[in-house]
Amino acid sequence: MNLSIQQDSQKKTLKAQIITALKQLVHFGWEQALSCLFPVVIFASLALTQIIPLPFLPRYDWLLIICLLMQWWMVRSGLETRDELKVITLFHLIGLALEIFKTHMGSWSYPEEGYVKVLGVPLYSGFMYASVASYLCQAWRRLKVELIKWPPFLVVVPLAAAIYLNFFTHHYWMDVRLWLSALVIMVFWKSWVTYEVDGTRYRMPLALSFVLIGFFIWIAENIATFFGAWEYPDQTDAWSLVHLGKVSSWVLLVIVSFLIVATLKQVKGKNCSR
Structure with missing residues (x-):
């Protein structure tokens, strides 16, 4: 019994x-x-403008207008602070510079017409990078993210700079992404991220969070290319799945994004505690 x-x-x-x-x-x-509100709006806009052509302006220009309105609303409604807007704008510029270089090197292209293009790159493309920063800022606040054993500033900044520069230099020199990935594991081996879900705190290794975010961005990239956000050389005749190896590129880019957002949050946190 x-x-x-x-x-x-x-x-x-x-x-x-x-x-x-x-x-x-x-x-x-x-x-x-x-x-993910900002990325969702971008993907929805990509899909709708692909299905329902809008009048007066090319599709890329309409996408820029939608992104600008969305960004204005995010700040106006209080979903993003002015400090976060500065970080997101920085990501827009970082992403746009990368897009201009990569399209020049033939890595991918924007085949559709558009009035607001810089060296063949539509300005809305920078918002796709900015939306990653927007997601990080939103998730940081909503999940009350905290960092444990965060590496020193003098280690974080050179690492982020080296990762970003490798996206450019590997076209002329050797690709050191594997070495950089190994360095990331070493630097963040003891680092953890904690977050809160409905009053309960959880934690995971920081390096694992980089991989998970990078993987989901790769999935989003497949959706974006399907709706014609941009086009890889092997997608010219027909859409195909983006190579799985791109996950590593997104993981490294997520690390750059995370390091900048984390630095902002830590600086603001110290200023608020004074």
Whole structure:
């Protein structure tokens, strides 16, 4: 009898744990979805303008207008602060510079017409990078992210700069992304990120969070190229899946994004605590 009662109690406990875990997963997913508001608007705009052509202006120019309006609304509504806007604008410029260089080197192209293009690159493209920074800022606030054993500033900045420069220099010199990835693992080996979901705090290795975000951006990249956001050479005749190796590029770019956002949050946190 006692054994039966104990087994029933264990089953109830297990059932309660499963229900709690599912509720936490749904809550986490909802917070992530809200944090992805800017990227979702971009993807929705890519899809709608592909299906329903808009009048008067080329598609790329309409996408720029939509992105500008969305950015204005994000700040106006209080979803993003002015300091976060500065970081997001920095990412827009970083991304645009990378886009101009990569299209010049033939890595990908923007085949459609547009009035607002810089050296063949539509200005809306910078917002795709800015939306990654927007996601990080939103998720940081919503999930109350905290960093444990964050590396020194003098290590973080040169690492971020080296990762970004390698996107340019590997066209003329050897690609050192594997060495940089190994260096990232070494630098962040003891670093953890903690976050809160419905009052409960969780944690994961910081390097793992980089990989997960990079992987989901790769999925988003496939959606974006499907709707004609840009075009790789092997997608000229027909759309095909973006090479899985691009995940490593996105992981490295996420690291640059994360390091800049983290630096902003830490500086603001120190200023607020004074």
